[in-house]
Amino acid sequence: MPRDQRILFVHAHPDDESIGTGATMAKYAAEGAHVCLVTCTLGEEGDVIPADSWHLASARENRLGPYREGELARACAALGVDDHRFLGGAGRWRDSGMMGVPTNDNPACFFRADLDEAAAELVGIVREVRPQVIVTYDDNGYYGHPDHIQAHRVAWRAFEKAGDPSYGTGEPWQPSRFYVTAMPVSELKRAAGTGPFDRVRSAEDFGFGIPDEQVTTQIDATEHLDAKLAALRAHRTQLSVEGSFFALSNNVGQPALGVEYYTLLAGEPGKLDQDGRETDLFG
Numbered sequence: 610m611p612r613d614q615r616i617l618f619v620h621a622h623p624d625d626e627s628i629g630t631g632a633t634m635a636k637y638a639a640e641g642a643h644v645c646l647v648t649c650t651l652g653e654e655g656d657v658i659p660a661d662s663w664h665l666a667s668a669r670e671n672r673l674g675p676y677r678e679g680e681l682a683r684a685c686a687a688l689g690v691d692d693h694r695f696l697g698g699a700g701r702w703r704d705s706g707m708m709g710v711p712t713n714d715n716p717a718c719f720f721r722a723d724l725d726e727a728a729a730e731l732v733g734i735v736r737e738v739r740p741q742v743i744v745t746y747d748d749n750g751y752y753g754h755p756d757h758i759q760a761h762r763v764a765w766r767a768f769e770k771a772g773d774p775s776y777g778t779g780e781p782w783q784p785s786r787f788y789v790t791a792m793p794v795s796e797l798k799r800a801a802g803t804g805p806f807d808r809v810r811s812a813e814d815f816g817f818g819i820p821d822e823q824v825t826t827q828i829d830a831t832e833h834l835d836a837k838l839a840a841l842r843a844h845r846t847q848l849s850v851e852g853s854f855f856a857l858s859n860n861v862g863q864p865a866l867g868v869e870y871y872t873l874l875a876g877e878p879g880k881l882d883q884d885g886r887e888t889d890l891f892g
């Protein structure tokens with residue numbers, strides 16, 4: 610694939626890129642596309658799994674953000690991604706914490722960011738990178754995390770404005786496709802009750818997932834699953850990995866899938882396979 614194929618992934622925290630789109634990113638990077646990752650926070654409010662790193666947590670030394678920057682650099686290296694930026698620069702907006710916790714009220718947190726200010730930063734990156742495709746979360750942030758919801762809002766606003774010659778500075782550029790990450794319930798039904806970590810009893814217990822018919826696109830990047838697993842392992846403060854399963858600090862196991870799923874929110878659908886789904890984010 611020639612390098613003139615360019616794709617921009619917008620994620621909320623270090624680790625989301627590997628969890629939700631790691632195999633896809635590794636696939637397109639390996640095929641020669643320009644893969645740009647924008648991460649909106651440093652993940653400063655995350656739990657810390659390994660006891661030897663508990664001291665980093667926000668309530669202790671508050672040094673988790675810089676540590677996760679290093680985890681993210683190692684994850685990007687594992688995925689073959691060489692263009693990574695923090696939105697507005699490292700630390701511009703702080704991790705908001707899970708929905709409803711007091712850190713949501715921190716004026717410096719991403720959930721409290723001025724939408725136009727954050728979108729202007731992302732438009733600057735869009736006009737520089739000139740991606741044909743933007744990928745982020747749906748309007749629920751995939752599972753309801755405030756930073757994920759805000760990442761969707763900012764990315765959608767940037768998608769709407771980047772091609773507008775009356776908006777901001779720099780040469781306008783209109784990406785042609787906007788995708789959101791998805792997980793079909795059928796995959797969750799297969800995953801429930803399996804793996805080496807704590808097991809959920811039903812697909813609903815995962816707390817995310819959409820009806821299969823809302824999934825428009827599936828990217829088979831199975832040959833890059835090892836790269837995804839290496840990237841997941843790089844996020845050692847946030848994730849445990851055993852075989853082809855991983856768990857967040859809640860120790861609920863999920864399979865690390867080589868096939869990753871998306872819904873096309875804007876743009877013309879590309880070629881469809883026999884199941885009626887796209888198999889390439891570039892059409």
Ligand SMILES: CC(=O)N[C@H]1[C@@H](O[C@@H]2[C@H](O)[C@H](O)[C@@H](O)[C@H](O)[C@H]2O)O[C@H](CO)[C@@H](O)[C@@H]1O
Nearest residue numbers: 622652654655656704705706707857858859
């Ligand atoms: C995958 C993801 O978005 N992780 C976020 C999330 O982390 C969760 C949080 O620490 C929660 O308290 C735990 O129970 C859960 O297991 C974690 O996945 O929220 C963090 C705080 O905003 C964020 O740093 C982390 O990247």
Ligand SMILES: [Zn+2]
Nearest residue numbers: 621622625754
């Ligand atoms: Zn996240």
